[in-house]
Structures are given as structure tokens and as C-alpha cells.
Amino acid sequence: MTAARTTHSFDGAAASAAYRSALEVIGAVEPRVADAISRELTDQRGSLKLIASENYASPAVLLTMGNWFSDKYAEGTVGHRFYAGCQNVDTVEALAAEHARELFGAPYAYVQPHSGIDANLVAFWAVLAQRVELPALQEAGARHVNDLTDADWAVLRRALGDQRMLGMSLDAGGHLTHGFRPNISGKMFEQSSYGTDPATGLLDYAAVRARAREFRPLIIVAGYSAYPRRVDFAAMREIADEVGATLVVDMAHFAGLVAGKVLTGDFDPVPHAHIVTSTSHKSLRGPRGGFVLAQPEFADAVDRGCPMVLGGPLPHVMAAKAVAFAEARRPEFAGYARAVADNAQTLAEGLTRRGARLVTGGTDNHLVLVDVTGFGLTGRQAESALLDAGIVTNRNAVPADPNGAWYTSGIRLGTPALTSRGFGAAEFDRTAELIVDVLSATTPTATRDGGTSQAKYVVADGVADRTRAAAAELLSAHPLYPGIDLA
Ligand code: DSN
Numbered sequence: 001m002t003a004a005r006t007t008h009s010f011d012g013a014a015a016s017a018a019y020r021s022a023l024e025v026i027g028a029v030e031p032r033v034a035d036a037i038s039r040e041l042t043d044q045r046g047s048l049k050l051i052a053s054e055n056y057a058s059p060a061v062l063l064t065m066g067n068w069f070s071d072k073y074a075e076g077t078v079g080h081r082f083y084a085g086c087q088n089v090d091t092v093e094a095l096a097a098e099h100a101r102e103l104f105g106a107p108y109a110y111v112q113p114h115s116g117i118d119a120n121l122v123a124f125w126a127v128l129a130q131r132v133e134l135p136a137l138q139e140a141g142a143r144h145v146n147d148l149t150d151a152d153w154a155v156l157r158r159a160l161g162d163q164r165m166l167g168m169s170l171d172a173g174g175h176l177t178h179g180f181r182p183n184i185s186g187k188m189f190e191q192s193s194y195g196t197d198p199a200t201g202l203l204d205y206a207a208v209r210a211r212a213r214e215f216r217p218l219i220i221v222a223g224y225s226a227y228p229r230r231v232d233f234a235a236m237r238e239i240a241d242e243v244g245a246t247l248v249v250d251m252a253h254f255a256g257l258v259a260g261k262v263l264t265g266d267f268d269p270v271p272h273a274h275i276v277t278s279t280s281h282k283s284l285r286g287p288r289g290g291f292v293l294a295q296p297e298f299a300d301a302v303d304r305g306c307p308m309v310l311g312g313p314l315p316h317v318m319a320a321k322a323v324a325f326a327e328a329r330r331p332e333f334a335g336y337a338r339a340v341a342d343n344a345q346t347l348a349e350g351l352t353r354r355g356a357r358l359v360t361g362g363t364d365n366h367l368v369l370v371d372v373t374g375f376g377l378t379g380r381q382a383e384s385a386l387l388d389a390g391i392v393t394n395r396n397a398v399p400a401d402p403n404g405a406w407y408t409s410g411i412r413l414g415t416p417a418l419t420s421r422g423f424g425a426a427e428f429d430r431t432a433e434l435i436v437d438v439l440s441a442t443t444p445t446a447t448r449d450g451g452t453s454q455a456k457y458v459v460a461d462g463v464a465d466r467t468r469a470a471a472a473e474l475l476s477a478h479p480l481y482p483g484i485d486l487a
Contacts, residue, residue, distance in 0.1 A: 006336045007422045008058040008327075012483015015059040019484060022066065038486050045480045048391045048431060048471045052367040052414025053225065053253065055285045056421070056480060061324045065287055069316035077303050092319040096291075099325030103259050104270045106293035110302045111321050112313040113290030116252045119277035120177040122292050122305035124165075124185060126275065127219055127246045129301040132163065162190070166217040166245070168203075169193035170405070171397045173227030173369070175250060192217070196227070196399055201360035203227070205235045212243045222269070223250030223277075226396050226412050228348075228363040233273060234266035240274075249273040252290075254365050256283025256416060259328045260337020263365075274298060283340060283366050283416045286324025289317045336419065340366045343415040346425045350432025356439070359398050359410065367414045371398050375439040379408030381457040385442040386411070388459060389467035391435060407454040421478040430474060434467050 027034035044056070074089040075082040078097075081089075093111060100109035113119035165185065167178030172195040176183045179191035192215045197204040212220060220243075222236045233249060240247040249269035255278040257263045258270065269276050276293040280286035294302045306313060327333060344363045351370060352358060359369040372382040379395030386393050396412040403409045413435075415428065423431070441463040445456035 006339045006419050006424075008056075008060075008420070008481075009332075010059050010483075012481075015063075015481070016484045016486075018059070018063055019486060023486060041481070041484075041486065046390070046472070046475065048434075048475065049417040050391060050393045050413040050415075050431070051417070052394075052412050053279075053282045054414075055256075055282060055416045057281065057285055057287060057320075057324065058327060059481065059484070060327070061285075061287050061320045064320040064323045065316045067316060069319050070314070072315050073312050074315055075306055075312050089313075089315040089318070092315060092322050093313070096318050096322035096325060099322055099329060100291055100293065103325050103329050104276075104293055106270050106276070107296050108294045108299040108302070110292040110294070110299075110305060111289075111318050112306055112310055113277075113292060114310065114314060114317070115288070116175075116250070116277065116279040116290050117177045117183070118305075118310055119252075119279070119290030119292050120185065120248075120250060121309040122302055123248050123275045123277045123294075124188065124219065125305070125308050126292075126294070126298050126301035127248065128163065128188075129304070130298055131218060131246060163188070163219075164192065164215060164217040165189035165219045165221060166192050166194060166208075166212055166215055167221035168224055168227065169195045171401050172196040172203075172399050173224040174221075175223070175225045175252075178221040178223070178250065189219070196360075198400065201399060202229060203231060205232065205239070208236070209239045209242070212239050212245065216243055217245050219248055220245045221248050221250060222273070223252070225253055226367065226369055226410075228344075228358070228360055228365060228367050228369050230263060230267045230364050231269075232266050233269045237272040246274045247272065248275045248277065250277045252277070252279040253282055253367070255279070256285060256328070256333075257337050257341060257365060259284060260334045260340075262334075262337045262341045275302070280321050280324060283337070283414075284324065284328060285336075285416070285420060286328075287317050287320035289314070289321055291321065339424065340415050340419045343419050343423060343425070343428045344368055346428040347413060347415060347432050350429040351436060354432060354436040356432075356436055366416055367412055369396060369398060370411050370413065370435075371409055372411055372439060373402075373409045375442065376452075377439065377442060377444060377457065378403050378454045379410050380406070380455055381442060381444060381453075382411045382439055384455075385457055385459050385464075386435065386438055389434070389438045389464040390471045391431075391438065391467070403454060418478075421475070421480055423474070423478055427474050427478065430470070434470055438463060438467055 023034045073083045096111040097109040165179040168174030180186045194208040280289045348362045357371045357374040383395040395408045396410045398410040441460040444452035
């Protein structure tokens with residue numbers, strides 16, 4: 001039953017023929033690339049993929065990206081292009097935007113961003129364009145930031161220096177693009193962050209409100225890449241309104257749960273945020289890319305994402321977004337999204353029951369954050385030991401992480417990809433058992449000064465092989481892209 005409601009449905013023979021032909025054509029030019037593509041499928045088929053931001057797109061989505069749309073330039077917007085001959089690009093961009101609006105119940109959708117960082121940049125520039133009042137802008141009679149002269153820009157740069165952004169701190173699960181130094185958002189804005197309650201690991205809305213009152217940001221960013229709980233977006237909007245901030249929600253990680261109506265009411269960002277940004281390839285299971293949903297007052301400014309911060313749109317990817325959004329509008333996608341969240345609960349319970357310590361004690365979205373210091377390990381050691389055993393995860397900081405952002409103290413586990421393979425409760429409980437087996441059998445290597453290494457480790461004899469065999473058994477019962485045979 002689980003497999004039927006969560007996996008893609010497609011004609012295996014047709015997809016097989018399509019990929020075989022494609023590889024033959026590619027292989028005639030550079031066989032090593034064709035080989036690498038084949039091997040990537042073999043490798044993905046053969047590992048327990050628990051990276052929370054990854055998934056498996058359908059053959060329809062994947063095939064939509066490999067065609068002549070890739071050759072077309074199309075700067076501008078639907079019906080207003082800076083290049084001739086964009087009639088078919090107009091068709092797919094309009095379709096993708098329409099499906100996105102319908103899927104999320106949003107008044108406006110912009111589907112050109114190439115990635116999540118691009119989507120966030122578009123949103124941040126749109127807020128600046130819409131909200132920063134510049135005497136020079138008015139004196140120049142310019143209606144929009146794109147109409148500024150060089151002299152106006154000098155004024156704008158000074159004005160930007162004063163603008164503030166408040167986002168979730170990185171170690172609490174926020175994202176680099178929410179105003180942090182290594183990213184342009186951290187240079188455009190003076191940044192401050194809100195964290196989580198040290199005792200519970202949960203967002204403390206009273207503390208967010210207090211910080212917002214003190215800091216008076218132009219933008220409050222909500223959303224995360226490693227927070228295992230729901231966010232109350234109605235509460236975040238109330239805080240934003242109180243301090244006159246614009247609420248931007250980055251739903252890249254949980255867009256699939258919004259589309260599938262697992263996150264509704266106060267936990268659905270679309271009715272509460274001024275602007276919502278996202279990627280299309282994580283829990284939403286589409287092509288690599290980004291998009292923006294906005295309230296009408298920001299639509300015009302968001303529409304200018306290209307050329308303000310984006311290069312030419314990628315028509316082949318916009319076409320694939322249209323296909324993926326159409327898939328997500330089908331009733332079975334809601335079943336998939338529900339299973340992603342249910343499976344995360346099973347995984348969390350299975351880990352906890354076997355002694356693992358979870359940040360916040362559990363999950364109510366698609367991801368689980370394990371504090372591996374309970375096993376005497378760093379995140380890096382845990383990630384590597386699990387990879388040796390065929391389990392693909394990524395290390396991640398935990399709140400107030402004593403091991404810093406490189407070694408970290410956690411591993412982040414997500415259920416979207418394996419749920420797409422048809423894994424259900426029994427498989428995720430077994431996966432929890434395998435993870436705890438490996439982590440319990442791993443010990444850090446001693447250093448010469450009597451301490452322990454943060455990177456090196458040993459896994460007890462036989463454990464990695466035993467786990468690989470057990471993982472292979474689970475995976476073979478839930479084949480990836482069944483029916484696609486490249487041999
Ligand atoms: N790289 C993505 C993730 O893994 O969460 C976010 O950008």
C-alpha cells in the first residue's frame with residue numbers, strides 16, 4: 001500500500017527506451033560521460049539516501065530538462081521578452097507559474113530563479129525596491145530601483161547600509177542565505193539572528209518578538225534547512241507586523257509538505273508571508289531550481305528578478321517545473337507528503353527507542369537531527385562511518401555546537417528520497433536500527449596527546465559489511481525507477 005501512494009507512476013518500458021537512446025547518443029560523443037550517468041543511477045539505487053534536501057524526480061521531470069529549450073535565451077517575462085522567438089518559452093513559463101499559483105494558493109508566482117539562493121536574492125531585492133524610500137528616487141521621478149541613475153545608486157548604497165535582516169541562526173537550523181556573512185545577503189544587510197530555546201531546542205516566539213522589537217529589521221526571514229519542527233508562520237507574521245518588517249519565508253525544505261497539505265493553517269507560510277521563496281527539488285520532488293510566491297504588492301518588483309539579480313531564465317528547467325508542479329497537484333502527491341512526515345516520525349521514534357538523542361526530541365516535518373555526541377562522535381565521524389556502511393547522510397551543526405561548523409556534533413536525516421522509493425514504517429524503523437548499530441560500533445581514533453580525533457574513527461569489524469547487506473535487502477525490495485534498465 002505504501003509503495004502505491006508514494007512512488008512515481010510511469011511507463012518503465014518507455015522510460016527505459018528513452019534513457020537507453022539518450023545514453024547511446026551521448027556515448028557516441030563522450031562515452032565517459034554516458035558511463036558516469038549510468039553509474040550515478042547504479043550508485044543512487046544502491047545506497048540508503050537520507051540527505052534531507054535530496055529526492056528522486058520522476059522520469060517525466062528529468063526528461064523534460066534534456067531538450068532544445070536549453071538553447072533558448074528568454075530574458076524578460078511572459079509576453080515581454082528581450083529576445084525574439086520566445087513563444088514556446090512563454091507557454092512553459094506561464095504553465096509553471098499557473099501550476100505554482102494553484103498548487104500553493106498564491107496570488108503570484110515567479111518561476112525563473114535558478115536555485116534557492118537566487119529565489120532569496122530576488123525576494124530581498126524586491127523588498128528593497130518596494131520599501132526603501134529614497135529621496136533621490138523620488139526626485140529623479142523613478143518608479144523603481146531598476147530605473148535609478150548612477151547618482152541615485154550612490155544614495156541607494158548608503159541607504160542599504162542601514163537596512164536590517166533578522167533570520168534564524170545557522171546553528172539553530174537557519175540557512176546561509178538568511179543574512180549570514182559568507183553569503184551576499186550578509187553583506188547587503190546588517191544581520192541579527194534568533195535562535196531556539198536552549199532547554200527544548202524549539203523556537204521561542206516571545207524571544208523572536210523581543211529581538212525584533214529591539215533590532216527593528218526591514219525583513220524577517222523564517223524558514224530553515226535543519227530545524228525538525230513546524231514553524232508558526234501566523235505568529236511570525238504578527239511579529240513582523242508589529243515591528244513594520246516584511247516577512248519572507250524560505251520554504252525550500254518543506255515545500256512538498258505545504259503542497260501536500262501536511263502543513264496547513266498557521267503552519268502554511270503562503271497566506272501569512274509577504275513573500276515565499278523555495279527550491280523545487282527537495283521535498284517537492286521537481287527539477288533543480290527555485291521559485292518565488294508573492295503578495296500582489298511585491299509582484300512587480302519580483303518580476304524584475306531578471307535582469308536585476310538573475311541571468312537568463314532556463315526554459316528547460318521552467319518546463320520541468322511545470323511538469324513537477326502538475327505532478328504535485330495530483331491527489332497522490334498528498335499521500336506522498338503525508339508519508340514523508342509519518343516516516344520521519346517513525347525514524348525519530350526508532351532512533352530514540354534505541355538510545356539516540358534528537359535535537360528537540362523528535363520531528364514534525366521531514367527531517368531529524370541526531371546529536372551524535374551521545375555516541376562519543378563528531379558529526380563528521382558519524383557521517384563518514386555511515387557512508388562506509390552505505391548510508392548517505394550529512395553532518396550538521398546542532399544548537400550551540402561545541403564542535404563548530406566543520407566537524408559539527410550532528411547528522412541530519414531526511415525521509416523525502418526513501419519515501420519516493422516506497423519505504424514505509426517498517427523500512428524506516430529498520431533504517432533507524434542500522435544507523436544506531438553503526439554509530440554504536442564507531443569509536444574516535446586516539447590522538448598522540450591522549451585526546452581523541454575529531455575526524456578519524458574506527459568501525460568495529462564486520463559492522464559496515466553487515467549493514468551494507470541489510471541496506472541492500474531493504475533497497476532491493478523498493479527498487480529505484482523500477483523498469484528502467486540501462487544494460
Ligand atoms: N544545500 C541545501 C541543504 O542541504 O539543505 C540548502 O541549501
